[in-house]
Amino acid sequence: MAGPKSTAAFERAKRVLPGGVNSPVRAFKSVHGTPYFADHGEGAYIYDIDGNRYVDYLMSWGPLIWGHAHPKIVKAVQDAASRGTSFGVPTELETVIAEKIISLMQSLEVVRMVNSGTEATMSAVRVARAATNRSLIVKFIGCYHGHADYFLVKAGSEVASLGLPDSPGVPREVAERTLAVPYNDIDVLRDLFLERGEEIAAVIIEPVAGNMGCVLPKPGYLQAVRELTRSFGSLLIFDEVITGFRVGLGGAQRRFDIDPDLTTFGKVIGAGLPVGAYGGRRDLMEMVAPSGPVYQGGTLSGNPLAMSAGLVSLQMLEEAAKDGLYERMQSYGEQVVSSFLALGKERGIPVYGHAIGGMFGLFFHDGPVYDFDSVSKSDASKYEQFFHAMLGEGVTFAPSQMETAFVSAVHTDRELDLTRSAMEKAFNTIR
Structure with a gap:
């Protein structure tokens, strides 16, 4: 009690x-x-x-x-705060930590900093829809990707059910753009693609499910998902908000040797401070404003407190991984x-x-x-x-x-x- x-x-x-x-x-x-x-x-x-x-x-x-x-992380935050908590203009630190993340994650070429895991996943989906000119996304029952409307979906017990709102305030027509299938069942996902593959912009997945307890992918499952999305021209988004720098220095993608098209991160890249990021192939990420037409912005994106703490944490992890x-x-x-x-x-x-x-x-x-x-x-x-x-x-x-x-x-x-x-x-x- x-x-x-x-x-x-x-x-x-x-x-x-x-x-x-x-x-x-x-x-x-x-x-x-x-x-x-x-x-x-x-x-x-x-x-x-x-x-x-x-x-x-x-x-x-x-x-x-x-x-x-941790004393080194606390000092990094204190030093950063003494210089200012937010500027609204770029800092070199944003580039340095982006370079570090890209060097550690095998599929990333360009990264955009945001303020939370939810913001990262919803932005990645926006890029995927723009890149494919398709509107449907596929998620897995029991996987959580934040509280954007199209992620709050209750799935039925059928092979693949159209999304029904899992929360008041989520319009049915928004939820219907999300298809939910069982995790670890490649046959169900394959049947869905055979039926609606030309409409699917992306599959978003926690490579190790961390929001229904810790549930591991079956051997070969993630590889099969990668092959299926590629064959239908859909994008694969790895939600590494939990697994990134957790299951290994290079995240789940390095551990399972799979290159997703886009990857999302949460506060792990800020040593626990409020932060997120999404990144992937250069051609996809250069669709994001101001390089391209897909808009996403944020006053506190790349804020110096989170960037300072995150850089120190990642540097320490890189060294400790060797031991x-x-x-x-x-x-x-x-x-x-x-x-x-x-x-x-x-x-x-x-x-x-x-x-x-x-x-x-x-x-x-x-x-x-x-x-x-x-x-x-x-x-x-x-x-x-x-x-x-x-x-x-x-x-x-x-x-x-x-x-x-x-x-x-x-x-x-x-x-x-x-x-x-x-x-x-x-x-x-x-x-």
């Missing part, structure tokens, strides 16, 4: 913020709880306003690969998953999980999870019990089984031992 200060803070917030939060998942509704309010973070830990400390596997939903308040950073993070995640599976087996509780790079997923499910349907069959009530029990033992995960857990570069054997001990106690409470 949240402490008295967090409880009071939540009641106060509900009077002036919708549901007391500025992003829905923070309200802890999926786990029927009251959120703790953060006071500060340090390394692998987050501290709440009641003085409780938690081993943090939320990591601000992924971008804090260097943990909380096995990503292998260590994956090993850490695998050990957490292994402990989870062992405890489930010992207690007779169906569980499943897997890890990749700095991401891992834990499910109360008796078999493999490979799409939204299988994830949805996981036991949400058991996850709720597990979440609160772990929180009580000083370990915090996402307040929803439909989200990914994250490891940072500063999680050590000490945090791993604390997590294992907490898990043993948590499993004793699960009914």
